[in-house]
Amino acid sequence: MASSPITSAVFGATGLVGSHLVTALLGLDAFGTVHTITRRAPKQADDATLAKKLDAVVEKDTEQWAPKFKEAAAAGAQPVSTVFSSLGTTRAAAGGIANQWKIDHDLNVEIARAAKAAGVQTFVFVSSAGTRSLLARSLPYSKMKNGVEDTIKELGFEQAIVLKPGLILGDREVEHQGAGVFKALVGASKTVSKAWHDSMAQDADVIAKAAAHAALLASQGKAPSAYWVIETNDIVRLGRDDWKC
Incomplete structure (x- = not known):
């Protein structure tokens, strides 16, 4: 077991999974200081x-997140x-695929590279299920998602963990288009098969705890x-x- 509490950083800490993850880490004795860099507290x-x-840094300019993380990682006592x-x-x-790419791909890649440069041992990425299937991968x-996963693997962290959840269940500030209908169908599947339901969709809290649990095992x-x-x-x-x- 780790000899001292794990010092961690969470990106995406105000999102659906990330918020649950921060709460989980703060509640575990095995984890010490939790750093976050977000656009809002x-x-x-x-x-x-x-x-x-909690060591929370608010920075609205996402281009500053990776540099600020490297600064914080170097300055921290632990x-x-x-x-x-x-x-x-x-x-x-x-506001379009190009802007989504900047967050989902480019920013995640920047953060992974900054983490590697800062000497981080374990990198945990919440990706998505099915992205490498024949029909979906293009x-x-x-x-x-695959680009980020590949970068993480290439960087050669001592430990890399990639979670690939299905439909993420939970209360969002802004619901994804069409998600309500899909959630209703998935919810109804519980009456048919709990195992099938679990394979299709997971609660955000469960995904967050799985990430924390996996990091602890690592x-x-x-x-x-x-x-x-x-x-x-x-x-x-x-x-x-x-x-x-």
Whole structure:
């Protein structure tokens, strides 16, 4: 087991999965200071108990995130050993594919490279299921996610973890177009097969806990491989069924 609390950083900390992830990390004794860089303050900053371990930097210019992370990592009393990224947006929210690419691909790649340069040991990326299938891999969204995954692998972190969830369930500030109908169909699938439902969609809280659990296992030398891809069924196992952290 890690001899001292894990110092981590979370990118995408105000998003659906990222917000749950920050809460999970702040509540675990195995994790120490949690650094975040966001365009608006994370909600945990308003909680006196949770905020004790939170180092939140607000920076509206995302081009400054990677440089600011390197500065913070170098200046901290305890080096950042683990970085999580659940950064992502939608084409509609970004204003087109080109702008979405800047966030989903370019910014994630910049952060991964900054983390490697800062000596981070473990990098955890929340990607998406099915992006490498024959039908999907040529789509712009899949190319964004696959490009980030490939970069993380090429950088050669001591430990890389890629989570590939299906439909992410939870309350969003702005719902994805068409998601309501799909969620209703997936929700109805529970009555047919819980296992099928779990393979199709996962709660944001479960995905976040799976990311934290996987990073903890990695710190204990229990990751099955240096490049660990966690698919939907194992996300449910790590984040719900085996969650005892």
